[in-house]
Amino acid sequence: MENNDKTNNEEYNISFFKPTTKVAKFNRNLIVTLVLIWAISIFGFQILLKIVEKQTPEKAYTEYKSVRDNLKNGNADNKDKQVFVQSLLSVLGKITVAEKDKEILNAAVNRVVFELVPETDKAGFIAKLDNFKSQKTSDPNYPKLKKELADIAGKYIGVKAYTLKAKLLVSELAFAKSQEPDFDKTGLVMKKYLIHNQSFITDFKFIGFPFHYFYTAVFLLILFVGLCLYYCIAIDVNMKKMGIVEE
């Protein structure tokens, strides 16, 4: 009697890693295979991205670096100042820029643009700017005034009126409200927004996508559906082969 109980006790055990029946072994092998494919495809790829990544600066950052010391030391000429403002506008035009970072960049842009405006134009330009700032975006005159100002401001920083930078500059300028620029903080903000983790995987294009983006946003989802489909078919086929009918 005691022996029988012992046998029963040992018979009724389930352990994923120690399957005792043919079906259980099949299930274990199938699950292990699929989980491995799943894990390597998801986490393995991201680890690979991390391993091969290189900190890659945008063109705007390289330009910024070429003139920042001159600006900081007060040795910058007008060309340097134009390059400086243009590079800062490259960051201000990004939708991800945080408010506190925007304030830091704005201060520097306002100061340097103010220096770029010739003394003879200053009063007129400021008056035009104030008039523009008093308009609402829904006012009928708003687009016309913006275009006029972009045309003038664009010339000061060396860009055409229709460009994004010229239009953006008009929105960012507010001489009256501008704070004292901090060039050290400006440098940190520029680094934060203009240096990216890139590699041959991110640079390679696949049906228009940066490859890593396609892999994560599109391919992995296809793979997940495929893994689920394969699992169901494999289980059904195996059940049929073994003559097992589920409830």
Add this chain to the structure above:
Amino acid sequence: MKKILLTLALLSPTLIFASSSTELEGGFKMGPAIILLTILVLFVTVGIFFKAKDTNDFFAAGRKISKIGSGMAIASNWMSAASFLGMAALMYGSGYHGLAYVIGWTGGYVLLLILMAGQIRKYGKYTAADFIGDRYYSKPLRIAGAIVAILISIAYCVGQFGGIGLLFKWILGVPYALAVVIGGSVVLTYTLISGMLGVTKNMQIQYVIIIISFLIPLFLLTYKFDYFWLLPQAGYGSIVSDIVTGIPAPEVPGLINSFGNDFAIMPSPEYAMPWDPSSGQTFFQFMAISFSLMVGTAGLPHVIQRFYVVPKVRDARWSVVWGLFFICILYWSAPVYSALGTILSSSPEIGKLSKDAIVVYTAQLGNIHPLIVGLLAAGGVSAAFSTVSGLLVAGASAFSHDLYVKVINPSCSPEKQLRMARLATILMTIIVSLIALLKLALIGQLVAVAFSLAGCTIFPLFLLGIWWSGSNRKGATWGLIVGGGISLIAITYFIAGKFNLALPAHEFINYWLGAWYFAWIGAPLAILTNILVSKSTEKTPLEIRKFLVEKVHS
């Protein structure tokens, strides 16, 4: 004359709405309001037609749902405000990092299918707490399981109510707080009327509405802005690449948004590059979020509960495949909204937008017909409703079935049980509405808290309960204590942070045990504890092991 009147009647909402097409928020929008009302009336009607007749109907839809129908219900149940609104919002705000949520919320289904679906159906219990109480032969664990299930449902619902509030605010032009109250009342009414049978039928209809409302604007937007519109889900690569390299403003005005700004953007590689410094998110956080959402998916009570409603074990498996496919249609599409929204909102005139509403704003900025934008918003409400109703049923089941009937009053009548379920639904709605008013985080992030909680608590109990007969009551109890403890620490620090209370080592805890991803460590530790304690204590009773061998793994 009749034709003229009919045409005017059909067009009037359009005309009224069109007047405010360049205001992203604006006041009351007649067209979208009519569409929303029509959809809600449809839901309630379906709910009445398929009203729950008894507790069996209320909890498990009488097990009459087909595998494709169940797949649609899984998808609809799953495609919440977090999927419909939150995912695009996360990518809009933090670019590639947002994809951690996309793969986290889909990859978990692979685990759910291969580790859980069939076995849960074979086990044959109605609720997560039922399973835990039975498998671990413990009343306290049943109670703990029920409480955790209720907490998960509440955490999950908070994000949904946030989404409902946002869309009701947009449609009705009322303040957010009032919008939450109105939306909450409507979803409560129809969950009470219909129960799960009505809910399941509704979910199938909701899936169709959600997916159509999400896809139509997408095809129109990609067509309008000259991208590959026949299959935008695979063809939006050029939009992403355009954001990376930038789109210069044209010399002669061409494509514009509804504000008249050029379809142009500064080079923005941060949108697509991994763990970009500008997003403030790291490689670790990307991995931790993906993992936490995946294990959380396989531990969510309202998702697991869906496997009880299919007639056969095979159907339980196939319903996951169908469910995941239906879900992926939306998940392939959401990044397109985010990408287009990024370009269309890049002009400074647009100002800072509410990220959670970027899907609707993108359609508006793209100058899509106002009624189609209205349909999109109504689809968003449907997405939130379908999930909330499933969550409320799961929470109500945990209260009335697992706590009231099994613990407090075992001799109660089925009518009283149904009354208790309805009472629990009302209480949960009130609690969730109050928390939603606090606006603690983005919709997607709030929902991710529920996933981590499920990953730390329910997932280890189910995983070991199904696959290892050696896991016993004491192991489960200690595993739950560890998983629950980690959850408690992470959530306490998160809430304290929101109220500007600096607890000891808050920066360290907030980074390594972030509220959206604490399951990365909580789940493995709970599993490890369960194994170690189980191995050093008494064996699982023979009858449980016998049941596992003969019924669950036969």
